Amino acid sequence: MNLNKIRVNGIPVLIWGESSDRIIIAAHGSHSSKLDDCMWVLADEAIKHGYQVLSFDLPQHGERVYETDFLTPDECVRELMLMYGYAKEHAQRISLFGCSMGAYFQLLTFPEIDIERAWFLSPITDMKRIIHNLMGYCHITEEEFKKMVKVENDIEPLYYPYYQYVRKHPITNWPHETYILRGETDTLSEYSYVKHFSDCFGCELTEQKGGEHWFHTEPELDFFRLWIRDRL
Structure with missing residues (x-):
């Protein structure tokens, strides 16, 4: 897999795969980074479908763990817009992948921006x-x-x-084609709240039986791989 490390406005970024007219902007969850296991799985499958993937470290995460005292939503929204600006310079079609709080920040950032589709893993919707x-x-x-x-x-x-x-x-508006995967026993991304979001905005919702919030075990990642492969 071709993996390039760059900086966008000083922010550490990984570009997975060869140049493409389709880019997925990937945002990780709390206590994670641009190199999370789910990013590897996403990139491995997405590249096979002609996508390039852009992942980056949010404030207080990854290479930026000592950069700031506290992560704030407005700063994450600003940085996601920087990633979107970079992506638009290099591709025609932009999609999103968000995990946990990364999905929430994307919900804040992109409700009125041209997005092809989105895939959310264990998303925080409320x-x-x-x-x-x-x-x-x-x-x-x-x-x-x-x-x-x-x-x-x-x-x-x-x-x-x-x-x-x-x-x-x-979150009052989300017009994009969206696919959601959550674990059955996830107590953070609670079923009733994710189901309400899915029903309001016409998203497809899938549950992994016995799965938790953090998809990190081999069975969880295998399930995620098959799920994302079928929806790319």
């Missing part, structure tokens, strides 16, 4: 729900959260400006 769940886990009220600004815990830090952005930017 970030406010995730934050409310974490607030409950930390036993804090919204007023307490506002005063504390940042709340450390053993799952994922909470940051009040992040929460404010999420509240002000609900």
Whole structure:
């Protein structure tokens, strides 16, 4: 597989495959990177179908783990637009692949932009729900959260400006052809919320029986490979 490491506006980027008129912009999940296992599987299958794949490290991830104090949605939206600008310079048709929070940031970024199709793995379709769940886990009220600004815990830090952005930017529009895969036992990408999103926007939703949020075991990745292969 041809794999080129470049930088786009200083951001570490991997370009998988040969030049093509079709590029997939791939966004990883939390505690992951542009080299996640699912990126390898995606690229391996997508290249066979004539795609090139662009993956990059979000702030606080991969090569950028020490770059900033906290990841914020507006910064991720800005960087996804930088990736889109690069992709448009090199290809005619742009598609998306998003995993977990990476899918959420793509939902924020591309509702009104020309996208051919999207594939989401364990997507977070309602970030406010995730934050409310974490607030409950930390036993804090919204007023307490506002005063504390940042709340450390053993799952994922909470940051009040992040929460404010999420509240002000609900996902109300998604017109693109979209395919979603989630694990049956995923407690982050909850079934009722993903199903509601799928029903609202006409997405195809597939579940892997016994699968979890993080697709990393051999059976999970094999299932993902067959799923993405049939939908490219």
